[in-house]
Amino acid sequence: MCASCGFPAAPGHWTDAGAADPAERLRNRFRRAQVLKSVLKAYGLTAHDGGQVPGIQIGTLSGSQAIARDLAEVWKVAEELCGRPVDPLDPRFTGVGAP
Amino acid sequence: MRLTVLGGYLGSGKTTWLRHQLHEGQFRDALVVVNEAAGTPVDDALLGRASRLELLAGGCACCEAREALVALLRRIADERSRIDSRTARVDRIVLETSGLAEPGAIVEAIRTDPVLVYHIVVGEIVVTVDALHGLAELRGEPLGRRQIEVADRLIVTKTDEAESAATKRLLATLRGLNPGATISGAVRGSEVALPDCSDAAPERLPDVPSDAEKGPVFPTKLDVDGSVDWASFSVWLSALLHARGDDIVRVKGVVRTPAGRLLLQAVRKVMQSPEILPEQPDGEGRQDNRIVVIGRGYEPDDLRRSLDYFARAGKI
Numbered sequence: 001m002c003a004s005c006g007f008p009a010a011p012g013h014w015t016d017a018g019a020a021d022p023a024e025r026l027r028n029r030f031r032r033a034q035v036l037k038s039v040l041k042a043y044g045l046t047a048h049d050g051g052q053v054p055g056i057q058i059g060t061l062s063g064s065q066a067i068a069r070d071l072a073e074v075w076k077v078a079e080e081l082c083g084r085p086v087d088p089l090d091p092r093f094t095g096v097g098a099p
Numbered sequence: 100m101r102l103t104v105l106g107g108y109l110g111s112g113k114t115t116w117l118r119h120q121l122h123e124g125q126f127r128d129a130l131v132v133v134n135e136a137a138g139t140p141v142d143d144a145l146l147g148r149a150s151r152l153e154l155l156a157g158g159c160a161c162c163e164a165r166e167a168l169v170a171l172l173r174r175i176a177d178e179r180s181r182i183d184s185r186t187a188r189v190d191r192i193v194l195e196t197s198g199l200a201e202p203g204a205i206v207e208a209i210r211t212d213p214v215l216v217y218h219i220v221v222g223e224i225v226v227t228v229d230a231l232h233g234l235a236e237l238r239g240e241p242l243g244r245r246q247i248e249v250a251d252r253l254i255v256t257k258t259d260e261a262e263s264a265a266t267k268r269l270l271a272t273l274r275g276l277n278p279g280a281t282i283s284g285a286v287r288g289s290e291v292a293l294p295d296c297s298d299a300a301p302e303r304l305p306d307v308p309s310d311a312e313k314g315p316v317f318p319t320k321l322d323v324d325g326s327v328d329w330a331s332f333s334v335w336l337s338a339l340l341h342a343r344g345d346d347i348v349r350v351k352g353v354v355r356t357p358a359g360r361l362l363l364q365a366v367r368k369v370m371q372s373p374e375i376l377p378e379q380p381d382g383e384g385r386q387d388n389r390i391v392v393i394g395r396g397y398e399p400d401d402l403r404r405s406l407d408y409f410a411r412a413g414k415i
Contacts, residue, residue: 004122005148006287007374007376007377008375009371009372009373010358010373010374011372014371015336015337017358017375018333018358019329019358020357024357032330032331035409038412039409039412071333071338072340075337075338076341079341085341085342086341086342088338088408088409089342089401093405094400
């Protein structure tokens, strides 16, 4: 493999690539949790990221919980917990009107 | 002029392979022509080592942009004819097609053009095949098969990420589809040895549904402007790839973030680690904050509406 003909790649999971310094990373985590919370609510799920420990906690309203390491895992966990994938092209997200 | 046509399905590694060949000094004096189906070019930014680069964006060169391709090649031939034969002239052209192009149709367009036929000799058709997704594409995409069938040389990419047994089956299938082509392996453009496939059985390919049944794959441009922050964008895109990864064949684009200009590239459900592109002088960052999603099975407007929803989510 050649490492010299491309540009440097961002380390870690790709969804973490948008924040470079620690403060920005933390801000990104909080904002991400906020978006997840609002989106997953429609599927009867909760999301929480306190910024202290790694991972995002996903739970159901009946109390089941799981921790996802990154966003890709969030969707897998969410699918397992609610039995169907969270589809961003679902009419509830593409319909007109603010959340 | 000798023409090398570089084809292969969406996200199969055409640009990566070409970029490494240019880095190694292959095609050093060649004129590189890049064709992209979407109006927003990305690949030209990655091929900085080409001595001369022409871009043909906004349509696939085997169908809607065929005339534009012929006009471009005629112009190149015309310019070359005006130069004294003792001075250095373009002797080689590398055409990187879009992932939706049929290399066969492009070659036919050149061979049947009354002007180009006297200027251009088609040297080789190189087609890249993704070891991770190649078999799935051969099973389901008529275009994927046609690309393989016309190749003189097949390059199986990403073999480091695929399982050896799957690679062997893919190799045996490729041999069956196109016994005449030479097959080699590449990882990020560097040549690698391929496993011996003599004991592997080729995949029995089903009759493919025609494009009319499944609907064609189409590109959609999305502006990721100031209203969309990285957090909501990454939540949205990761969810989209998880839920619709079988319909979304390719995502690419450059997004500006606090961490720099990130080059995002996904093939089906697999997202590459984003490359951090160097800053460009003003005016040249024109393709920033715009991604192209290529796929089928959804309304283009729904992508925009859904992204807007995610960008607003949690703000109220």
